């Protein structure tokens with residue numbers, strides 16, 4: 001009913017984008033489905049983003065209406081100029097329900113998710129109703145979703161993992177969802193005993209085990225029983241270290257179900273629900289997902305870039321015709337991931353084709369976007385952002401800077417991090433800042449990032 005009240009309050013949207021900034025819980029779904037019921041497309045904002053990023057998303061998506069929960073209202077105050085702000089709590093308490101829900105075309109936009117890429121600013125990936133329905137159907141089948149399931153949910157809602165792959169798929173199967181306000185390792189361990197499914201990024205499993213190791217024996221025994229009672233624990237968004245997967249297997253008797261996904265394609269490959277899950281592999285394509293592995297010469301090869309085609313493919317990047325065109329070759333989407341197919345057909349992800357795309361704790365980050373922000377720092381003359389392997393985060397974001405003459409002190413780590421935090425979500429801010437005399441460059445002046453990474457790796461402490 002709350003969704004219909006939101007839809008009535010929004011009025012007919014005719015495909016317009018509406019931003020929602022709502023804490024996890026039922027109100028989030030009321031707002032989400034309310035926008036769809038009014039014929040709009042949802043742009044999910046996150047309280048993790050500072051004003052500069054939120055403002056960019058709203059401007060880029062041409063948002064003129066925002067739905068907010070009262071606990072987050074002050075975060076959108078500055079966005080209010082020229083925009084309508086509706087409090088979902090008011091709408092629920094006083095609004096009238098919409099009687100006739102919009103019936104969109106399958107190809108209409110339903111969700112616009114911002115994703116970082118090899119261009120400076122994040123791009124809005126447009127997912128259609130059909131894309132979301134296809135994912136619900138494919139994953140519902142592949143992972144055996146059923147109404148008795150209880151999903152334990154602690155993923156952020158502004159990305160496809162938490163929103164589409166976890167939340168919408170569970171709801172599509174009529175399952176229940178227990179949404180935690182945020183990731184909290186103790187709360188997750190405690191809630192496992194009354195849940196059936198958990199989904200996470202590898203960093204969450206690392207953090208869960210860190211909390212486990214710090215607990216007393218009785219607590220560990222209770223948590224172990226809870227984890228063993230789950231019917232499914234999945235991992236995705238970044239490579240699951242095999243040692244971490246094996247630790248989960250030792251505790252629960254089952255290796256986590258690892259799968260491969262992307263904002264633009266949803267889940268593409270998965271290990272099986274039943275049957276052998278191959279450590280270090282992401283499984284085989286879901287039904288309807290077509291794949292190619294393409295070498296640098298554009299021909300099919302045993303290892304190379306993964307190209308994908310199929311009905312879960314997004315509609316394109318919002319207002320970025322060139323980027324959309326570049327992402328496709330003859331209808332195939334170029335994922336930017338380098339893969340190989342193992343004996344038996346399972347895919348293994350070997351890395352990314354671009355050094356400028358990093359994955360930290362499951363978030364895709366653009367080195368170029370972070371460099372662009374740091375370049376605005378008055379004491380920084382040159383900057384290169386790289387990712388170094390890190391046991392907790394996957395990639396550790398490291399900024400290598402050259403200071404302007406005599407201004408080294410202003411480039412001290414905490415000062416640079418504080419500067420970046422004003423504009424960037426904290427999870428994008430470099431964890432390490434190194435002040436160097438110069439950066440290694442090639443003949444045309446481009447920073448040679450692999451060489452830089454090799455040089456600075458011994459200087460960097462990891463978590």
Ligand code: MCA
Pocket residue numbers: 154155156159160161162165183201203204207236237238259260261262263266360361362363364393425426427428429
């Ligand atoms: C938090 N911090 C991070 C990250 N998360 N730094 C780098 N990378 C991160 N991912 C920073 C915080 O800003 C803070 O910095 C410090 O670490 C401690 O934060 P805390 O709140 O304690 O962290 P946490 O709550 O434990 O968060 C870790 C997390 C979170 C739960 C793993 O990062 C997370 O929810 N990740 C999921 C990302 C995700 O959903 N990706 C899916 C993309 P400071 O001290 O400076 O303030 S979609 C996708 O990839 C496709 C579709 C797919 O296949 O799924």
Ligand code: AMP
Pocket residue numbers: 115116160235236237238239240258259260261262263264282335336337349352359362363364
């Ligand atoms: P995003 O753009 O945030 O949706 O992230 C998509 C990217 O996450 C993919 O292109 C991969 O690089 C990475 N990814 C997702 N799942 C896995 C996995 N199981 N193993 C390795 N990388 C993964």
